[in-house]
C-alpha cells in the first residue's frame with residue numbers, strides 16, 4: 001500500500017478553506033486514513049506541529065514551510 | 080447539551096468510513112445542529128469573539144477542523160471504530176471551543192487596548208464541563224516552550240518514575256491526540272507491567288512521531304543513569320516494574336500526583352504549565 005506523501009500530509013493539515021481542490025485532497029487522504037494506522041499517526045503528529053507553528057508564524061505559508069523543514073529533519077520522508 | 084440521534088451518528092460513520100469518495104454531509108450537518116446555538120450565543124456574549132468573527136465563520140472553521148480530524152483523531156484514533164456517540168458530541172464541542180479560544184487569543188494579541196480578562200480559559204468552553212474533553216496541550220503553545228518543558232523535566236532531579244510518567248503522558252497526548260484523562264488510563268494499560276527500562280525505550284520510540292521533539296543525547300544518558308541507580312540492594316530502578324511505584328491510593332491517583340509535581344517544577348522554572 002502506498003502511503004500518503006509528506007507533501008500531501010502538509011497540504012492536508014494546513015487546509016483552511018474548502019475549495020474544490022482542497023475537498024478532493026481531504027477525500028483522498030481521508031480514504032487512505034481509513035485503512036492506514038501509520039498515516040493516521042503521521043497526520044495527527046503533523047497536525048499538532050502545524051497548529052503550534054501556525055500560532056508562531058504570521059502566515060499559513062510560513063507555517064507550512066517550517067513544517068516541511070521540521071518533517072524533513074526526521075525520517076518522515078523515508079516512509 | 081444538544082445530542083445527535085443514533086441515525087445521524089451512524090450516517091456520519093457510513094459517509095466517512097464506508098463511502099467512496101468520502102462524504103462530509105452528515106458530519107457538517109451534525110456540527111451545525113450541535114453548534115449553531117452555542118456559537119451564536121458565544122459571539123453575542125463575548126465581545127472579543129463577536130468583534131472579530133461571526134458564528135458562521137466559526138462554524139465553517141469547525142467544519143474544516145472536523146473534516147481533517149474526525150477520522151485520525153476521533154473515529155479511528157485506535158484500530159477499532161469509535162462508536163461513542165456522546166463522546167463524539169463532546170469532541171465536537173471541544174473542537175469548536177478550541178477554535179473560539181484561539182480566536183479570542185488572537186484578538187487579544189492584536190488588540191490596541193488590553194482586553195478585560197474575558198479571555199480567561201474558564202470562560203471559553205461552550206458550557207461544556209467535561210474535563211476529559213479538555214485539550215491539555217493547547218495548539219497555541221509554541222514549540223520552543225514545549226521543547227523547553229521537556230528539557231526542564233528531563234534535567235530535573237525528580238525521581239525517575241515521575242519523570243518518565245510525565246514524558247510518557249506528554250508524548251502520548253501530543254502524538255496520539257488523546258485527552259489528559261484518557262492518557263491516564265492508557266498509561267496504566269500500556270506500561271504498568273513494564274520495567275522502567277523497557278518503558279523508557281518505548282517512550283523514546285513513540286517520541287519519534289514528534290519530529291520537533293528531540294530527546295537530547297545528554298538527557299537520554301541522564302535518564303539511563305537514573306535507571307541504573309540502585310532502588311534496593313541488587314535491584315536497579317530500571318529493573319522495577321512501573322506498578323511497583325504506585326502509592327496506596329492507586330494507579331490513577333499516583334500518576335496524577337506525579338504529573339502535578341513535575342508540573343510544579345516546570346512552573347517554578349517559569350516556563351510552562353500543563
Ligand SMILES: [Zn+2]
Nearest residue numbers: 003004036039
Ligand atoms: Zn499509509
